Amino acid sequence: MKKKKFYILKWAILIALIVSAFTSCTKEEAPNFPKNESSTLKCATVDNEVECDLIAGQYINVGTVLYSDDGVNLEVQYVTSDGWSLSELHLYVGPEEGIPTNKKGNPVIGHFPYSEESLPDVTTSYTFTVPLGDDECYAVAAHAVVYDVHGNVETAWAKCEYKPIITLKTWLKDPDGSSGHSTFWAVSSGEPISTSDWCSIMGTNVYVKGDKYSLVSNCYSNPGSITVTDDGSNLKVTVKANDDLLLYRTYLFVGTKEQLAAYGICPNYPAFPYKIENVYSDTHVLEAPLPPTINNSISFQEAFGANSWGWFSQYCKN
Incomplete structure (x- = not known):
């Protein structure tokens, strides 16, 4: 009887681990950032x-x-x-x-x-x-x-x-579709900001011309990159996936911190004005006018x- 209970317990633990592994890349949760200076999100503040x-x-x-x-x-x-x-x-x-x-x-x-x-x-x-x-x-x-x-x-x-605040969220998928959609955050070596509430504006950056961002994820060690440039009137945001991954949806915000707050504590990303949806590609390119505020x-x-x-x-x- 004890042996039977042991096998039941062992299978229950195994099933729980499998379910946890399957769902960890589809839930919206704070990513485990790599512990190195070049890619770890730095904390700063943006005042008035x-x-x-x-x-x-x-x-x-x-x-x-x-x-x-x-x-x-x-x-x-x-x-x-x-x-x-x-x-x-x-x-x-x-x-x-x-x-x-x-x-x-x-x-x-x-x-x-x-x-x-x-x-x-x-x-x-x-x-x-x-x-x-x-x-x-x-x-x-x-x-x-x-x-x-x-x-x-x-x-x-x-x-x-003027250096606008910029944040971006994108979903990627393996070419064979096995991993499901996963959420990624853009991290820059420029002037990123964050708050104690991870889902608020994590991955938000004060844009500096020529910024080079990295995508960070719970599911992939090096999912891709973002390059942002401008011609004085418009921002051009190029999102590039690595390792045969495909981009699926990308949402971009450009503006002030106060304007970003209007999208909620955990931003309603699909409501962002600049987006690409239901387009499978290794590259997404979005353009947005520089705000005149x-x-x-x-x-x-x-x-x-x-x-x-x-x-x-x-x-x-x-």
Whole structure:
């Protein structure tokens, strides 16, 4: 009798293991990421913040300028890098038509309403706090005078390029159909973000031109890759499956974190505006326009016909 019970128990355990193995690749569950630095999802946060490059001498990247707000005040933080320091700062926040310029359209930084011209030696960070009014959007022109350890002095301006949030989910299948549909997440070596709730925005990235992503799965060690490029107006997203796998469905989101949240805590991926469904192929290519919610910087030459270089940007409240 004991021997019979033992065989029944053994078969029950075996059946449970088989069922578990069969369903593990079809359930929507957090993937087991490989434990190596190059492919493990990195954690970061995306605040209500716009990060811009601080460009000196028209072409030298000497740091960043961060714009963020709490609905009441706009904070503008200058941060230098690579041995550069801040000497003078001039900041304009207001309507575009109010930017101080001369008859030639060149900005008159001495008339900018916020300035700091007596910074201590080797200052590498400084923050302005500017009260915001009732307007939703503002022109922001951030100027600096910077110097390096060799005594070289340059004028610098903040130049912003909008980097949208991008996330993608795709289903793959073995050519013989034996594995069923499986869910995959895109992971980048760029600036990925995640939350404590894995299904929320895992695999979401702040897009940087030329990003190269890897697909990660519970079922395959190297399922495929994603390449994202843009032509200044549209993103081109190319999803490529590896090892004779076939893509079946792909869903793409491009936009802001707030827009992504509208699809739910666990996003309703089929509702994403860019998709390919019921198409078996080793490659899916999707295109999406770059969202216009945050404008790239505009040159003073383009806006006012200036003969001097520099940029201003439009910042909208979060």
